[in-house]
Amino acid sequence: MINNYTDILSFDKKHLWHPYTSMTNPLPVYCVESASGVHINLASGESLIDGMSSWWSVIHGYNHPTLNNAVVEQTKKMAHVMFGGLTHKPAVDLAQRLVNLTPAGLDKVFLADSGSVSVEVAIKMAYQFWQAKGQHKKTRLLTVKNGYHGDTFAAMSVCDPVNGMHHMFENVMQQHLFAPAPQTRFEQDFDESELTSLTALFEQHHQSMAALIIEPIVQGAGGMRIYHKDYLKACRALCDKYDVLLICDEIATGFGRTGKMFACQWADITPDIMCLGKALTGGYMTLAATITTQQVADTISESEAGCFMHGPTFMGNPLACAVANASLSLFEQDDYLSKIAAIESQLKNNILPLKSHPRVADTRVLGAIGVVETHQPVNMANIQAHFVSQGVWIRPFGKLIYIMPPYVATSADLNALTSAIASALDQDNCFSAS
Numbered sequence: 001m002i003n004n005y006t007d008i009l010s011f012d013k014k015h016l017w018h019p020y021t022s023m024t025n026p027l028p029v030y031c032v033e034s035a036s037g038v039h040i041n042l043a044s045g046e047s048l049i050d051g052m053s054s055w056w057s058v059i060h061g062y063n064h065p066t067l068n069n070a071v072v073e074q075t076k077k078m079a080h081v082m083f084g085g086l087t088h089k090p091a092v093d094l095a096q097r098l099v100n101l102t103p104a105g106l107d108k109v110f111l112a113d114s115g116s117v118s119v120e121v122a123i124k125m126a127y128q129f130w131q132a133k134g135q136h137k138k139t140r141l142l143t144v145k146n147g148y149h150g151d152t153f154a155a156m157s158v159c160d161p162v163n164g165m166h167h168m169f170e171n172v173m174q175q176h177l178f179a180p181a182p183q184t185r186f187e188q189d190f191d192e193s194e195l196t197s198l199t200a201l202f203e204q205h206h207q208s209m210a211a212l213i214i215e216p217i218v219q220g221a222g223g224m225r226i227y228h229k230d231y232l233k234a235c236r237a238l239c240d241k242y243d244v245l246l247i248c249d250e251i252a253t254g255f256g257r258t259g260k261m262f263a264c265q266w267a268d269i270t271p272d273i274m275c276l277g278k279a280l281t282g283g284y285m286t287l288a289a290t291i292t293t294q295q296v297a298d299t300i301s302e303s304e305a306g307c308f309m310h311g312p313t314f315m316g317n318p319l320a321c322a323v324a325n326a327s328l329s330l331f332e333q334d335d336y337l338s339k340i341a342a343i344e345s346q347l348k349n350n351i352l353p354l355k356s357h358p359r360v361a362d363t364r365v366l367g368a369i370g371v372v373e374t375h376q377p378v379n380m381a382n383i384q385a386h387f388v389s390q391g392v393w394i395r396p397f398g399k400l401i402y403i404m405p406p407y408v409a410t411s412a413d414l415n416a417l418t419s420a421i422a423s424a425l426d427q428d429n430c431f432s433a434s
């Protein structure tokens, strides 16, 4: 047993992979002992205000009594049972909540184990739907550049072709269609001309297209870009016109992050298939959902296959469903959307003016998301150390310094986060030389 945190770090360095990190020459990691509310407490003694919600997921903060209790109580009943031939109240309650919360028409729920898997499930649903209709040529996907949909193979094949992992897996990945990334910003007047190439792709390829997959309003890990609602409306209209299914990947944007419960509500559209994940369990454990319409579900079920071909071992895990139910009931009890609106106005006040800093190329804010895009890429090890010295946890990538704090962050917490970003901009060693 290793107890001392320096030994933990040295074992970690030798034996544990971290996300997108070299095993031979890893960047430093920090050892966490506990976390509570908005604070991540390091074994080395520092307490950091969390600006990342552990990758968009910990919306109510850490160690939340209601969520803790949901896990404990469910553990006493059963931690897990298989979902083949069995069901349980936590899964049924969750499905009921999701059907009620999501736009009308989305009412058939598939519980998956992670965001990437829910994207695989969505894509398989689209394929099986067209197969059931005898449209065997409809096997390609259309998406937009700068997207991110996960790390498994089908998900990866619709990530941005340049900043994603395409170059390494080209020969073993299906080749899909890419439209330019949406251009008009959220707050600008919509420029109709940006629909020309998207429309042309539909006209040319609709007979071979199964679905358009897109992150609604906010493109997350593929560039933290925030685009106009009319672009999303046009996606819906083009899918209808050309008989293509629309998959909205709300894994990052769902549950209030953009200021609406779901980002597709900015455009008043309903996708044919919606993926949810990340914040679904309040960040307690991995769980995702793929929700579709009766039409898609019935078409697949009445096909020769007779069923949808997917069924993970931990499908509908009761612990995960129980904590997701508790998370959604917190959402119902408190007026979260007005909390998020208050976070948005403070982030706008604090972050948008950073645009005048010589190191900054752009700033943008929507809901509880704040982004500072710099001219030069960050020096990861140095900027991370700087943030820790300022008492915050912010993890940038490339030229993007961004925060998506837990919704329970106070005004003082938000000021600490944005001041830390402002101070990092003045540190030469936090950026790579041009």
Ligand SMILES: *Cc1c(COP(=O)(O)O)cnc(C)c1O
Residues within 6 Å of the ligand: 114, 115, 116, 117, 119, 148, 149, 150, 151, 215, 220, 221, 249, 250, 251, 252, 277, 278
């Ligand atoms: C994080 C993310 C995924 C992948 O989810 P995992 O749980 O990491 O597999 C897919 N799509 C979007 C938009 C995401 O942000």
